[in-house]
Amino acid sequence: xxxxxTPLLEMRGIxxxxxxxxALSDVSLSVWPGEVLALxxxxxxxxxxxxxxxxxxxxxxxxxxxxxxxxxxxxxPLHARQLGISIIYQELNVLNNMNIAENIFMGxxxxxxxxxxxxxxxxxxxxxxxxxxxxxxxxxxxxxLSTAQKQMVEVAKALSTNARMIIMDExxxxxxxxxxxxxxxxxxxxxxxxxxxxxxxxxxxxxxEIADRIAVMRDGQMIQAISADDATEQSVIAAMVGRDVRNxxxxxxxxxxxxxxxxxxxxxxxxxxxxxxxxxxxxIVGFAGLVGAGRSEVMRAVxxxxxxxxxxxxxxxxxxxxxxxxxxxxxxxxxxxxDRKEQGLILKMSVRHNATIAALPSVANGWFLDKKRERDxxxxxxxKLRVKTPSQEQRVLNLSxxxxxxxxxxxxxxxxxxxxxxxxxxxxIDVGAKKEIHLLMSELVAQGVAIIMISSELPExxxxxxxxYVMHDGRIKGEMPRGEATQEAIMRMxxx
Amino acid sequence: MSxxxxxxxxxxxxxxxxxxxxxxxxxxxxxxxxxxxxAQPAFLEPNNLLSTARAFSAYAIAxxxxxxxxxxxxxxxxxxAIYGLAATIAALSIKGGVxxEPALLLGILTGICCGLFNGSLVVFCKLPPMIxxxxxxxxxRGICYITTRGYPISGxxxxxxxLGQGYFLGAPIAIYAMAIIVxxxxxxxxxxxxxxxxxxxxxxxEATRISGINIKRLYLLCYMLSGVTAAFAGIMNxxxxxxxxxxxxxxxxxxxxxxxxxxxxxxSGGEGTVVGTIIGAAIIGVLxxxxxxxxxxxxxxxxxxxxxxxxxxxxxxxxxxxx
Numbered sequence: 112x113x114x115x116x117t118p119l120l121e122m123r124g125i126x127x128x129x130x131x132x133x134a135l136s137d138v139s140l141s142v143w144p145g146e147v148l149a150l151x152x153x154x155x156x157x158x159x160x161x162x163x164x165x166x167x168x169x170x171x172x173x174x175x176x177x178x179x180x181x182x183x184x185x186x187x188p189l190h191a192r193q194l195g196i197s198i199i200y201q202e203l204n205v206l207n208n209m210n211i212a213e214n215i216f217m218g219x220x221x222x223x224x225x226x227x228x229x230x231x232x233x234x235x236x237x238x239x240x241x242x243x244x245x246x247x248x249x250x251x252x253x254x255x256l257s258t259a260q261k262q263m264v265e266v267a268k269a270l271s272t273n274a275r276m277i278i279m280d281e282x283x284x285x286x287x288x289x290x291x292x293x294x295x296x297x298x299x300x301x302x303x304x305x306x307x308x309x310x311x312x313x314x315x316x317x318x319x320e321i322a323d324r325i326a327v328m329r330d331g332q333m334i335q336a337i338s339a340d341d342a343t344e345q346s347v348i349a350a351m352v353g354r355d356v357r358n359x360x361x362x363x364x365x366x367x368x369x370x371x372x373x374x375x376x377x378x379x380x381x382x383x384x385x386x387x388x389x390x391x392x393x394x395i396v397g398f399a400g401l402v403g404a405g406r407s408e409v410m411r412a413v414x415x416x417x418x419x420x421x422x423x424x425x426x427x428x429x430x431x432x433x434x435x436x437x438x439x440x441x442x443x444x445x446x447x448x449x450d451r452k453e454q455g456l457i458l459k460m461s462v463r464h465n466a467t468i469a470a471l472p473s474v475a476n477g478w479f480l481d482k483k484r485e486r487d488x489x490x491x492x493x494x495k496l497r498v499k500t501p502s503q504e505q506r507v508l509n510l511s512x513x514x515x516x517x518x519x520x521x522x523x524x525x526x527x528x529x530x531x532x533x534x535x536x537x538x539x540i541d542v543g544a545k546k547e548i549h550l551l552m553s554e555l556v557a558q559g560v561a562i563i564m565i566s567s568e569l570p571e572x573x574x575x576x577x578x579x580y581v582m583h584d585g586r587i588k589g590e591m592p593r594g595e596a597t598q599e600a601i602m603r604m605x606x607x
Numbered sequence: 608m609s610x611x612x613x614x615x616x617x618x619x620x621x622x623x624x625x626x627x628x629x630x631x632x633x634x635x636x637x638x639x640x641x642x643x644x645x646a647q648p649a650f651l652e653p654n655n656l657l658s659t660a661r662a663f664s665a666y667a668i669a670x671x672x673x674x675x676x677x678x679x680x681x682x683x684x685x686x687x688a689i690y691g692l693a694a695t696i697a698a699l700s701i702k703g704g705v706x707x708e709p710a711l712l713l714g715i716l717t718g719i720c721c722g723l724f725n726g727s728l729v730v731f732c733k734l735p736p737m738i739x740x741x742x743x744x745x746x747x748r749g750i751c752y753i754t755t756r757g758y759p760i761s762g763x764x765x766x767x768x769x770l771g772q773g774y775f776l777g778a779p780i781a782i783y784a785m786a787i788i789v790x791x792x793x794x795x796x797x798x799x800x801x802x803x804x805x806x807x808x809x810x811x812x813e814a815t816r817i818s819g820i821n822i823k824r825l826y827l828l829c830y831m832l833s834g835v836t837a838a839f840a841g842i843m844n845x846x847x848x849x850x851x852x853x854x855x856x857x858x859x860x861x862x863x864x865x866x867x868x869x870x871x872x873x874x875s876g877g878e879g880t881v882v883g884t885i886i887g888a889a890i891i892g893v894l895x896x897x898x899x900x901x902x903x904x905x906x907x908x909x910x911x912x913x914x915x916x917x918x919x920x921x922x923x924x925x926x927x928x929x930x
Contacts, residue, residue, distance in 0.1 A: 416817060440819025454817050457810035459877050468807050469818040471800045478799045522818065 117180045119144045119307050120165075120196075120276060125174035127160055134160040136331045138174070142276060145305045147298060149312060149322035149339070152351055153513075153541030156328040158311050162278050166198040167191035197269035198278040205261050207254030212236035214253050215268045239267035243297050259290035266297060276307040283317055284539070295321050313541075315344045327351055351542055360574025361546065363553045367577065368392040370428065371561035372413075372444070372530045377422030379412055382585045386422070390530065390561040395552060397576030398565040399601045404582040406565045407449055410532050414446045415439045427529070440469060445523030447516075449534040449565070455519040456507050463489040463503035465518050470525040492521035497547060513544025520551065530561045537571065549575060569598045581605050628871025629883040631923050636886050639893055647900045655896065657778055661847075663892025664785035665840040666859065670866035670884045671792045672836030675829040677867050678809040680876030681729060681736035683830065686837035686863050688747035689721045690856030693838030695751045697767075698760040698851035707766040711842060718838020719831050721747055726830030730823045744860075751853040761850040771847030781843055785885075788836070793881045805829060809877035837863070862891060869919045890919065 118141035127135040163169045167185045212232045221228045236249040245263040326336035327350040373389040390396040398406045412419040415433045431442045448454035466489040474484040496517040537545040581604040588604045676683045697714030728739035773780040796802040808815045845851040870887030872879030
């Protein structure tokens with residue numbers, strides 16, 4: 112890494128106050144030209160706020176920003192772009208109904224005689240795509256591209272503004288391994304051109320693969336910014352959570368009881384084939400497999416969300432007729448879906464109302480709600496799950512991802528389920544909350560609950576499951592007990 | 608004393624859900640009343656206030672029903688036709704020899720059936736609510752014309768007239784009816800399991816379904832509530848006029864929907880309060896009264912009311928986007 116004398120960008124003592132929270136407290140950080148800086152921290156640590164100040168979305172309350180050694184006052188997103196700072200958000204800002212060239216020059220169209228000069232735009236877009244290594248025709252509608260390709264279009268767009276610094280917010284979260292490698296190739300190329308990259312990510316292996324330096328934030332403060340060579344995964348995680356996390360997975364074995372849920376020969380139209388599995392009370396059963404293997408579909412069919420073509424469901428040995436979610440709830444099943452914002456929560460409603468929505472009859476006298484009992488029920492699980500919220504009246508919209516997920520779990524704990532299905536329970540939440548959710552799973556099985564956990568994170572599957580089913584292409588490919596499972600064994604089943 | 612506080616708290620509970628939108632709209636309403644009473648002191652005369660309240664009670668009542676549909680993110684533009692059809696059925700029954708009370712019940716039942724029909728189109732045929740009720744509106748109105756051959760029905764008897772023309776302790780029966788329905792809706796929406804579930808469904812139907820709740824039934828219920836309140840308002844109107852017109856309620860849906868929207872409900876669902884809808888209806892009612900009292904050319908009234916709807920909702924939207 113070639114380092115020049117002055118940093119490209121220097122932030123000194125940046126402070127940002129939001130109503131009720133100090134989001135950033137005296138944060139200082141330098142970014143050098145031609146380096147990849149990984150910015151890590153738990154959700155709510157202040158990474159996004161800091162980057163939004165850099166890209167002009169938020170205004171800082173105190174501190175200064177120096178560009179090439181001289182102070183600048185970033186007045187808005189457009190100004191930031193003119194200064195050469197570009198940000199690529201996790202949810203990409205491409206317009207799917209327009210072609211690649213139009214997307215790149217959106218709002219900055221090349222004009223000739225008052226009309227858009229399409230030829231010039233396509234020529235320039237072509238050159239930019241070549242720089243990021245995307246060989247698609249610039250006339251292609253963006254909607255037809257994969258997520259990875261859209262991301263490359265965004266990078267090309269950043270380059271078209273002569274970006275000297277590109278901030279990427281969790282760019283790999285929806286990419287396959289191969290696509291991630293391609294992205295990393297582009298990042299390396301940009302780095303060689305002297306562009307500075309700020310890379311926000313939760314994935315340790317990627318950070319250590321690509322980053323030159325690692326900056327760790329916690330609770331609105333900059334904890335450390337050190338060379339990647341001097342850091343270890345263990346030390347970075349410890350800095351993030353503020354405590355030493357030796358064992359990421361807290362799995363305590365619980366006595367395993369009778370079969371709580373059994374599914375025999377479940378099939379759905381055109382996809383799932385002859386799915387049979389069971390889970391015992393006190394047991395955590397992991398479902399591993401690649402994205403698209405059909406794991407969520409199995410659980411949706413079992414829970415009565417999607418129709419099934421055939422198959423039998425037995426709860427505690429007795430066949431039950433589950434055709435709707437109402438039947439599933441009645442049978443004592445709970446389901447934490449993979450997309451908490453779309454399927455798990457009513458974002459506009461309060462923490463209390465979300466926590467009790469499945470259990471309302473238990474806090475009602477006939478038709479009428481008993482508000483005191485409802486408050487107590489919500490309070491019990493908010494405490495138990497240590498949901499960080501100023502009050503029960505807070506809208507879940509305003510909670511961090513980890514706390515939102517805890518609210519979804521609280522909703523199901525409130526009905527005392529005998530079987531709890533968790534679909535990617537810790538995706539996109541910070542290390543601390545993740546650990547708490549794992550702890551909670553251990554507590555639940557100790558109380559005799561049967562847990563089914565879908566996870567795409569192999570260490571999580573291996574760390575938490577008593578038994579593992581591996582799925583591939585709508586079928587269960589195999590089953591292995593905790594003792595025999597290895598990452599290699601699971602992957603082998605999952606890909607063939 | 609403590610008994611007093613307790614009832615106060617209960618009253619507060621009923622009104623809970625009163626949010627910032629409701630407050631904004633309430634301030635607009637108060638300003639409107641203050642300006643009007645300065646410009647034309649006759650506004651404050653008890654008789655004028657009572658007849659204004661009686662006038663807006665119709666779309667306030669129907670608005671409460673429609674607000675349940677709007678809560679789910681839907682819309683019901685057939686309420687005007689239901690308003691006409693319910694009165695027609697009740698009047699025809701009386702003419703056919705049915706005693707007044709069962710005849711009124713038949714009218715109400717008509718509203719429930721119309722709502723069930725609308726709801727079924729939305730839930731089972733998966734029609735967009737706007738299309739479903741656009742079609743059913745024509746069907747309901749068509750039934751009015753077919754059954755009456757287009758003629759008004761009068762001579763409905765003393766008992767029938769009491770509902771719309773009667774007084775109790777110096778105030779029209781219609782106002783008591785409105786007050787009772789307001790309380791019923793406030794309790795239903797804020798204090799019952801079903802009311803809470805409808806709120807949740809309005810916020811996120813899929814998440815509510817996955818929480819083990821039968822949302823189809825809730826959708827049907829909301830459309831039925833819309834139908835029943837429209838029917839009630841229509842019967843009250845026929846009673847007040849002493850005649851059932853097959854064309855009654857043409858355009859009435861717009862007053863009902865406007866009340867809900869002025870009252871701070873979001874057309875995308877999941878938001879809105881009972882109090883807001885009532886204030887929304889009151890704003891329209893007071894405005895109509897003002898235009899009469901201030902002797903504004905009647906041809907201008909529609910234009911002015913339309914403008915006020917836009918201004919009131921804009922103020923609320925601006926406040927929301929700034930918050």
